[in-house]
Amino acid sequence: MKVINGNEIANKIKEEVKNIIRNKNLKLTLATILIGDNESSKLYVNLKEKACKEVGINVEKIEFPENVNDEIVIDKIKELNKKYKNILVQLPLPQNLNREKILDAIEYEKDIDGLTSTSLGKLINKEEENAPCTVKAVIYVLEENNINLRGKNVVLVGHGNVGKPLAIMLLNRDATLNICNEFTKNLKEHTLNGDILISCTGVPSLIKKDMVKDDAIVIDVGISKKNDKVIGDVDDAVKEKASLICPVPGGIGPLTIAMLLKRLVK
Amino acid sequence: MKVINGNEIANKIKEEVKNIIRNKNLKLTLATILIGDNESSKLYVNLKEKACKEVGINVEKIEFPENVNDEIVIDKIKELNKKYKNILVQLPLPQNLNREKILDAIEYEKDIDGLTSTSLGKLINKEEENAPCTVKAVIYVLEENNINLRGKNVVLVGHGNVGKPLAIMLLNRDATLNICNEFTKNLKEHTLNGDILISCTGVPSLIKKDMVKDDAIVIDVGISKKNDKVIGDVDDAVKEKASLICPVPGGIGPLTIAMLLKRLVK
Numbered sequence: 001m002k003v004i005n006g007n008e009i010a011n012k013i014k015e016e017v018k019n020i021i022r023n024k025n026l027k028l029t030l031a032t033i034l035i036g037d038n039e040s041s042k043l044y045v046n047l048k049e050k051a052c053k054e055v056g057i058n059v060e061k062i063e064f065p066e067n068v069n070d071e072i073v074i075d076k077i078k079e080l081n082k083k084y085k086n087i088l089v090q091l092p093l094p095q096n097l098n099r100e101k102i103l104d105a106i107e108y109e110k111d112i113d114g115l116t117s118t119s120l121g122k123l124i125n126k127e128e129e130n131a132p133c134t135v136k137a138v139i140y141v142l143e144e145n146n147i148n149l150r151g152k153n154v155v156l157v158g159h160g161n162v163g164k165p166l167a168i169m170l171l172n173r174d175a176t177l178n179i180c181n182e183f184t185k186n187l188k189e190h191t192l193n194g195d196i197l198i199s200c201t202g203v204p205s206l207i208k209k210d211m212v213k214d215d216a217i218v219i220d221v222g223i224s225k226k227n228d229k230v231i232g233d234v235d236d237a238v239k240e241k242a243s244l245i246c247p248v249p250g251g252i253g254p255l256t257i258a259m260l261l262k263r264l265v266k
Numbered sequence: 267m268k269v270i271n272g273n274e275i276a277n278k279i280k281e282e283v284k285n286i287i288r289n290k291n292l293k294l295t296l297a298t299i300l301i302g303d304n305e306s307s308k309l310y311v312n313l314k315e316k317a318c319k320e321v322g323i324n325v326e327k328i329e330f331p332e333n334v335n336d337e338i339v340i341d342k343i344k345e346l347n348k349k350y351k352n353i354l355v356q357l358p359l360p361q362n363l364n365r366e367k368i369l370d371a372i373e374y375e376k377d378i379d380g381l382t383s384t385s386l387g388k389l390i391n392k393e394e395e396n397a398p399c400t401v402k403a404v405i406y407v408l409e410e411n412n413i414n415l416r417g418k419n420v421v422l423v424g425h426g427n428v429g430k431p432l433a434i435m436l437l438n439r440d441a442t443l444n445i446c447n448e449f450t451k452n453l454k455e456h457t458l459n460g461d462i463l464i465s466c467t468g469v470p471s472l473i474k475k476d477m478v479k480d481d482a483i484v485i486d487v488g489i490s491k492k493n494d495k496v497i498g499d500v501d502d503a504v505k506e507k508a509s510l511i512c513p514v515p516g517g518i519g520p521l522t523i524a525m526l527l528k529r530l531v532k
Contacts (some may be wrong), residue, residue, distance in 0.1 A: 040294060117384045117388045119383075121388070121389075123387075124387075125365075127383075164434055165390060168433075171429075171433070174447055174449050175447070176444075176445070176446050179445075180442050181437075181440055185419075259529045
């Protein structure tokens, strides 16, 4: 059984990116927008900023208070569109803001996180350059491990902001896809069919050992917290049954940031 | 067993649209672009133009020869964006043209057919106003027949230009979704699980009676031709097993045009 070490792979990618920047003497800047006081938003944007600095990418930080309105943020993004090539709005946003309107103010070419409507829509036409970084990380793990998706039964549990674009990219690779959610009757019957099982629900330890096919490839994309400890969707005991597992923590999380860096030097 | 009469429903919708246009005294124009000599493209655009005229919508027809290039078409679309509120490029396009670039030249608000990247991407965020008309037609049939998708097993065969956006809209309604393609091993095992079975492959009579669950709801979106006769993906004998069937011809086809008219008066 193989366990993906996301941190190790992410560090390798970081080194590659660092070398590209040094060798080509690239001057890159990422403009980040953080709004409000959400602890996750702060954590994520800090991790991205830290990673950028480590590889030699400049970061221009813009912060807004919790009570800012859509218009002010959108005006700022329009200004940034003129000045910068790479723009990122950290999610989640405060409840009073319109997530889609704000994201869609970012020009397609500058949408480094792949979350604008245009970037998402282009996935349907197999233009995947601006795929969401989390989705790219999942595909990266599969492709780096030479897992050909064509004709494979892939079970995807959860179809939120990650699940839906991920579904499109799995279909682009001709997977036979089974997508489940909280309303699915007898989830186990579905998950047991998965040659590859990907979970992105945020429900802690949802996927138990008896729900997984022998030798399945299991990728955990869920993140939740229990007593300040980060845990994933996939129960620890699944390791006894899977042939490859990409765990939480230390899997898709660090790889998502690595995908961001890769996109920045493209 | 109920058979959907797409022509009858489409005629009713046409009457409704006609009344709205008359009562509100709306002056609407649809600009259509037809490129080259493809017989299907000509047929489809003619059907749309005819339907528009019947309800009192003006049509501005633009035609280009087969050997036109992307730039000329895109320049024309930019010009149309300034003049018209509703623009449609008829597919399929000649092989030498870039389908995505041409479609994406249409401004989102004017994308009456729902095929630009932005319109497709917005589906992921549940903004479905500009969904592709064919996809809207499928959802319309389900919703008008009070079929609640939440928790239902929906099997979708084929994930091309219709299948992928349709998948997103089925997920938006919390279906448990199984998407198959030509590489799926043992297609029948999958289709037999479908409370609802939707086929959009263009493979004539692919779906046989023994592949369908008892009392399933079956929607045929496939179109192919055999000796000048239009046939669908679903074999005739499936009628003996389904509880509701939306057939080809006379199902999703006329409803797609009806959805276009509905969108035009929105």
